[in-house]
Amino acid sequence: MLDKTANPLRSRLLESERLMEETGCYDGITELTLRRQDPLKFETLHTKLRAYCVSAREMARRISASPGVREVGEMVVAIYTPEGDAIALSNGIMVHVHTMSRFIKWMIRNGYEENPAIRDGDIFANNDAFIGTVQVPDVMDVVPIFHEGTLVGWAGAVCHELEAGGITPGGDVCLAQERFTEGLFVCAEKVGENDELRRDYVIRCERNLRMPIYWVLDEKAKVAACIDMRESVKTLISEIGLDYWQRLSKEFIEEGRRAQLARTRQLTVPGIYRGHTFYGHVTEGKPGFQPLGPPNWLYNIPIEMEITAEGKIRMDFDGTQPWGYHSMNCTPAGMDGGMFVTLTQHMNFEGLVNDGAWMATEINIPHGTWTNPDNEMAATATSWALLLPAYGVFQRLLSRGFIARGFVEEAFVGQVNSPMIEMGGISQYGTQFGMAHFECAAAGSGALAIKDGLDTAYVGWNPESDMGNIEIWEQNMPMVYIGRSIVPNSGGAGKYRGGCAFSSTWLINKTEHLRLVTSEHSSRVFDNGGLCGGYPAPTCEKHHAVRGSDIFEKAARGEALAHGPGTDPVTSDFERAYKGEQVFEEGPYITRPHKSGDIFSHAYNGGGGFGDVLERDPVKTALDVENGFLTREAAETVFGIILGDDADGYPQADIDATVARRAEMRRARLEKAIPVSDWIAGEAARVKRQDFAPEVTRMYRSAMQLSPRFASEFKSFWGLDADYAFAGET
Amino acid sequence: MSAYSKDVIRELVEGTLPWPQTRRIMSAYKDDDRFDKYISVLQDRVAWDDPILLPVGDRLFICDGGEGRVTRCECGHSFGDYRENWKLKAVINVRNTEASLREIYPNSDLPDPDWMEIREFFCPACAHLHEVEAAAPGYPIVHDFQPDLEGFYRDWLGKPLGKPGKETA
Numbered sequence: 001m002l003d004k005t006a007n008p009l010r011s012r013l014l015e016s017e018r019l020m021e022e023t024g025c026y027d028g029i030t031e032l033t034l035r036r037q038d039p040l041k042f043e044t045l046h047t048k049l050r051a052y053c054v055s056a057r058e059m060a061r062r063i064s065a066s067p068g069v070r071e072v073g074e075m076v077v078a079i080y081t082p083e084g085d086a087i088a089l090s091n092g093i094m095v096h097v098h099t100m101s102r103f104i105k106w107m108i109r110n111g112y113e114e115n116p117a118i119r120d121g122d123i124f125a126n127n128d129a130f131i132g133t134v135q136v137p138d139v140m141d142v143v144p145i146f147h148e149g150t151l152v153g154w155a156g157a158v159c160h161e162l163e164a165g166g167i168t169p170g171g172d173v174c175l176a177q178e179r180f181t182e183g184l185f186v187c188a189e190k191v192g193e194n195d196e197l198r199r200d201y202v203i204r205c206e207r208n209l210r211m212p213i214y215w216v217l218d219e220k221a222k223v224a225a226c227i228d229m230r231e232s233v234k235t236l237i238s239e240i241g242l243d244y245w246q247r248l249s250k251e252f253i254e255e256g257r258r259a260q261l262a263r264t265r266q267l268t269v270p271g272i273y274r275g276h277t278f279y280g281h282v283t284e285g286k287p288g289f290q291p292l293g294p295p296n297w298l299y300n301i302p303i304e305m306e307i308t309a310e311g312k313i314r315m316d317f318d319g320t321q322p323w324g325y326h327s328m329n330c331t332p333a334g335m336d337g338g339m340f341v342t343l344t345q346h347m348n349f350e351g352l353v354n355d356g357a358w359m360a361t362e363i364n365i366p367h368g369t370w371t372n373p374d375n376e377m378a379a380t381a382t383s384w385a386l387l388l389p390a391y392g393v394f395q396r397l398l399s400r401g402f403i404a405r406g407f408v409e410e411a412f413v414g415q416v417n418s419p420m421i422e423m424g425g426i427s428q429y430g431t432q433f434g435m436a437h438f439e440c441a442a443a444g445s446g447a448l449a450i451k452d453g454l455d456t457a458y459v460g461w462n463p464e465s466d467m468g469n470i471e472i473w474e475q476n477m478p479m480v481y482i483g484r485s486i487v488p489n490s491g492g493a494g495k496y497r498g499g500c501a502f503s504s505t506w507l508i509n510k511t512e513h514l515r516l517v518t519s520e521h522s523s524r525v526f527d528n529g530g531l532c533g534g535y536p537a538p539t540c541e542k543h544h545a546v547r548g549s550d551i552f553e554k555a556a557r558g559e560a561l562a563h564g565p566g567t568d569p570v571t572s573d574f575e576r577a578y579k580g581e582q583v584f585e586e587g588p589y590i591t592r593p594h595k596s597g598d599i600f601s602h603a604y605n606g607g608g609g610f611g612d613v614l615e616r617d618p619v620k621t622a623l624d625v626e627n628g629f630l631t632r633e634a635a636e637t638v639f640g641i642i643l644g645d646d647a648d649g650y651p652q653a654d655i656d657a658t659v660a661r662r663a664e665m666r667r668a669r670l671e672k673a674i675p676v677s678d679w680i681a682g683e684a685a686r687v688k689r690q691d692f693a694p695e696v697t698r699m700y701r702s703a704m705q706l707s708p709r710f711a712s713e714f715k716s717f718w719g720l721d722a723d724y725a726f727a728g729e730t
Numbered sequence: 731m732s733a734y735s736k737d738v739i740r741e742l743v744e745g746t747l748p749w750p751q752t753r754r755i756m757s758a759y760k761d762d763d764r765f766d767k768y769i770s771v772l773q774d775r776v777a778w779d780d781p782i783l784l785p786v787g788d789r790l791f792i793c794d795g796g797e798g799r800v801t802r803c804e805c806g807h808s809f810g811d812y813r814e815n816w817k818l819k820a821v822i823n824v825r826n827t828e829a830s831l832r833e834i835y836p837n838s839d840l841p842d843p844d845w846m847e848i849r850e851f852f853c854p855a856c857a858h859l860h861e862v863e864a865a866a867p868g869y870p871i872v873h874d875f876q877p878d879l880e881g882f883y884r885d886w887l888g889k890p891l892g893k894p895g896k897e898t899a
Contacts (some may be wrong), residue, residue: 194852213751215765265886268759278866280845298845298866309878350759400875402783406768408743409756449788450745452750489837495788496745524842526864532788533859538838557882567837612859613789633836666857673821673852676871680818687868693844696866717870 007119009108009151010586013083024083026359029254034247045240046252046352048654049088052232053077053329057157059089060225066162066214066687068438069221071468074160077234080104080142086355087249093138093462095341096158098356100140100359102333104154107188116190120146123192123223125201127164128185129380134334134615136183136381137161137171137436139215141191141222145230147237155229157222162436163424166381169434170297172519174588175288176379177325181483183381184208184215191219194444194527195227195685196497210424210434249333256348261311263347264360267410268307268401276302277389280524280695281326286590292325294415297526298695299328299370300703301390302710305397315339315394319710321702323373327381332372334383335365338460345463346410347396354529366552382519388460391525392608395446395460396531399656403449405531413453413498413608415460416528419521421602423594428478428510435476442467444491444499444606447534452498453491453607455629467502478511479600482551483563487541487603488629490496490633492617494534494609495616503603507551514594518543518602521587534609541603545583546574549599554578565601567631568715574599613639614662618653625651640665658683663667684718690726701726732761739767739831740774765887778806783891784873784882790816790860794892799879807855815873820851826867 019028035042049357057077061390063069068074076092083105089097103126112118126132127139142156164183166173176182184205193199197219206212206217213418237245284295306314323329330338340358346358367370370386401408418441424434442465458465470481483505491498508514521527526536543567554561554577566573575582578599585591595602618641624630625643632651635641642657690697702727704711717723734742734755741747742755761767772782772791778803780795789804792812801809801816811815825831826847831840834848841864849863849871863872883891 100742137840195771266762269882270886271875271879273875274872274873275874276869278864280842300866300869309881310854349757366810373863400786403787404737404877406743406764406785407760408754409739450747451749453794489835493834523839525846525866526841526848529864530789530862533861535834535862536864538835540839540843541841569832569837588845614859623810631837637836638834669823669850669852669857669859670821670854673823673854674856676818676820676822676851679822679824681870683868692867693842696845696868699866700868714870718868 025256039656053090056225056228058158058223063221065217080154095337098340099154099532107419121194129331143226155226159218163434169424170436173381204591236578253356256354258332259351260357260360264311273397282522364468411449425513439467446607447610479506489596490606492537492684495611501606505601518589530608533612537606547581622651803853805856
């Protein structure tokens, strides 16, 4: 039992923060004494902790019923100090290592020691993003670790739930415009005692979810993982002693903080880095959206990153847009988590990975913006829709530093949004069901500065990206795959192209009621970018579907089927192959239910390109065309590469013709381009006229109202008067 | 601590190092003398003699030229004082129609040109495409990178930056 009189947890947390403020070092650890005394023991013990985490996660994944957790690995576990700072963590969705930290600290700050009390065997759960997670489906469980009556740490686990009981099936609920339609909330709740989940909590889950088996078994998996880690830590403490453990765990974090600063100094260059991205959302004419704000909107996400002389990374989101009545808002926990998972991939590839890395950063998320809403009723169900583009910018900013410093192998154009589909209704077994389809966890990555991006193999939130096996997904939904294929030209063009995306095509099967929804994305803007002359990957593809298709009749006649929408932007292969009602819909996809015989297709996103397209290797490009990553048309018109055929009919680069074609393209570039100063003069007149689409005008108006700096820089750049303002209401 | 020959660094930078070797470099501890070898590789690549102080893009460098510290294209064209945004001295092509966007995106759905445009920043001498911005119409051009050049050399590299060829302060 915690001794509240001698060492109340809240006082300990405040003292830890005071020591950090006073000394600049975590918990006042100015000397890494244990590391100095026995560095081998120090490293070995951290490796042990990491092994506890990895082992617990792998064990727990076998308990889960969710293909998201079992197949795709949507889970992470970690071990924390009593104050809630991560000491060691597993692989997986590492974004939540730090969001769990916020959850633990929130309970401590809110007097949980007194009520509901923190006892050995307790289980606490949370999925409230304003307390500490990203979105409702990210449900976390933590258990305290006691050693002989003293609270010595926490073990925590997070799974992304495939069904959260919101207004639409799944968990990334784009129809949620306030928190009240996002799904089942568990707000820092004690959900179990004596290592057992409370029956009333399980009943609540069973009665409020479309597919409770996912959530409930994931809960059991997480509790098992936490208990496993807890017992391992207790055994370790018995071996090394409590005093040693308490000092050691703090030194691990301080070492992580120092290592992050050192790596920044080693890999980058101090200075100011800037970038931006955009996000467009269209709900006009779509069913279900309440008229609480403008139906369509455009968000700018400018990011300024400073790398200080000390090696600290400061991120600043000043100038971005206000929160709104939509599902894409993000909480500080989510913003921190995005920073943490990006750092772990880019800079924490060696040494002790823990919350210390996060402590070597600072982030400015202006109050009232989507990054830090000043209204806790705001929905965050699809935070990732803005988080992913934003941290893709962060990756490009870091990469410019890597390039400047010479570590070109680490430069990476970054992550992209990867729109998920979710579904519910009546399953192929005739039962109620609901599920998020997590094959989206395998988008194309941005290019590297030395090679093409990864094809269908990367998302920012989980570095171990995996699309899952088709057969497993088919067991869980009333649809069968009739196609899963690379989307040609879906990587951004460049000397090194972005990784390509894939698309899936399904036949709805054995159901008369299947709701299909996608959670985000219009096609109006690029929400990714290229680097050093590379182009962004294509914008999000619209959805193709055929209602009441004749696919069964065609199959019975033994005729060839179309397995995807094809590459013709005007007429899809579906239109050529199938009779029925052809649907061509910009995301988010929200329509009446589908039924057996319908066809639905969904494309994921590729990554941005790196470098000038006219420097791309013609031989590599011929291989790309042969393998379906690029089309011949793109090779010639975009990359300036002329392909012939070899004796076997495979594409072969014509080097001489390519050189000539590229020389012509360079001439054409200069003929067409104008001095930037001339362009600015012309555009300034347009800005003065405010000759923009309403969504663009509203974006500028909001940004200028929220950010004096944005307003000042905007006016300065275009030579506008100090009292210039965009007309209209925000 | 790792160390690699200049030839290895050259191949790494050019993207021609075999993947297994590249992968080993990515997984190993980083080499402390990378920056010096990197600069040396780049210096060999350019046809001019002015010292490269810092790369700021794929073929874009801050160098110490006769006219001071400037941002310079690999072809030798100068974009002026490195503290100013080099893009303002570039030439630009803007893709803000479906037809012009279709040239780069032949098969995919296109953004709405009323919401978004592509800006291509070329070197006016060699037509190298140095940077692409995807931005809403009317969005100010971004100054991508303002390195703390003096601080970098003094505090991080621990070596003198040298006086610029001409006083630019």
